Amino acid sequence: MAEQALPTPSARPAQALLAGMLEAAAYSHPAADLQMIETHLSWVFLAGDFAYKVRKPVKLDFVDFSSLAARQIDCEEECRLNRRLAPALYLGVVPITQDAATGAIHVNGQGRPIDYAVRMRRFAQHDVLKARADDGRLGPQDMDALADLIADFHATAPVATPCADDGMPASIRRTLEDCAAGVIALSREPAAASAVSLLRQHADRLESAFTSRRRTRHIRECHGDLHLGNIVLIGEQPTPFDCLEFSLRLRWIDTMYDTAFLFMDLLASGLHGLAYRLINRYLERSGDYGGLAVLPFYAAMRALVRARVLLERAHQLEGAPERAAAPRDEARQMLDLSRELLCRNDACILLMHGLSGSGKSTRAAQLAEAEGMIRVRSDVERQRNRYANAADRYTPSAVERTYRRLAAICRVGVEAGFPMIADATFLAEHQRRRFFVLARRWGVTVGIADCVADVDTLRTRIRARMRTGLDASEADLRVLDAQIATQQPLGVEERAHVIPAGAHRVLPDVRSMQSPDAQHVGVGNQAP
Known part of the structure; x- marks a missing residue:
């Protein structure tokens, strides 16, 4: 997913925005412990009790945030969708303005917006489930609450319309091939071709299962990015955030594909017992045991997607081989996991x-x-x-x-x-x-x-x-x-x-x- 270069003049306003957002005076409330977290698509500014998420003005092969209007629309869509599961976290969209005389940045200020931000309540990073998993603080009760939450969310999520091809074999194949192309191009490992080949074989074998899943109303508007790094404990309640708002195709998916991300992530973290506690509780709550037919494939797909992201990160760090080694090694582990998920047969x-x-x-x-x-x-x-x-x-x-x-x-x-x-x-x-x-x-x-x-x-x-x-x-x-x-x-x-x-x-x-x-x-x- 290589970024396309933006016109040179955009770099200067972006630098001014970043510098201004890191000034406490930009906020109308106390902005203690001011920090910035950078992701592939956004800058997140932590300011006092709040967080402000600003889109990067980038144009990628899967999303275009190069215009102010596109960034505003995406901010509004992020709030709408994430309030389904985290209404207390997502407070709304606020404009970012710049004083014409001084150049000072103001969040939720008056005047013509130069950008927009999603305003959220700030939460402790150590309460994110990924941090809790790494520290050994993730327990069975967390899995039970999370499985119940996801099953209930899926039960009420909108169902795909008959005219859309979401969840159909051709759509699933496109997603697979898009991801496979990136993995093959970026990996020098034989494991990459092996994992992709296995997924293709299973996709062929499961075509009737995919069609059945669509017919039985399991293709719904899901979270789309449901992994341990996108769930936080708020008052002991698991709260998913940061859903996949920018792509309809990657959000209108099989509910089992949504759940498979968490299942895979727990396995990748070495938490096999919790992975099976989660999936068993989810199946018991939802009754969707038919989803077992596609669970290994979807979990393997999630592992392949993560391998692609890691390989992209390693590619961007090729000028620093010592830093590129870690994501490349992790990508190799994800490719191995993808194959293991498809090859398990101790039935x-x-x-x-x-x-x-x-x-x-x-x-x-x-x-x-x-x-x-x-x-x-x-x-x-x-x-x-x-x-x-x-x-x-x-x-x-x-x-x-x-x-x-x-x-x-x-x-x-x-x-x-x-x-x-x-x-x-x-x-x-x-x-x-x-x-x-x-x-x-x-x-x-x-x-x-x-x-x-x-x-x-x-x-x-x-x-x-x-x-x-x-x-x-x-x-x-x-x-x-x-x-x-x-x-x-x-x-x-x-x-x-x-x-x-x-x-x-x-x-x-x-x-x-x-x-x-x-x-x-x-x-x-x-x-x-």
């Missing part, structure tokens, strides 16, 4: 098994984070059926519908290469049989995590859960009694698939098991 299915209150969901959540697995919970999916009351959700037909949904979700996940956790009681032999048959059909292995507790412990846990009302499970003591009376214990052959209770890692054990043979669990060739 398998782990069935949680046990009575209500036996600790299944707690262990499933721990395994999902520790080993990078996708979990789907019957307690959550049962409630999506929207029965009038909890009792109706436990009728035989409702239970059957829930297990069928779990199976459908597991199929999407394993086809995308993910190890899946089906978190349900699996007390009925025919429900376990269903998953063994399907696993054999899909060519993946099955493990069983058998969770056991004595009846008094089960009752105590259920009572405590009902008092707090914080758990998705609606199983009460009557449900527990019914489970105890009707449960069908694991058979001898099924027990051959049980993971040892004290195992710290289950994926190696599940993956090493023999592919499930339906004959060995007494199901013959019956269909599920």
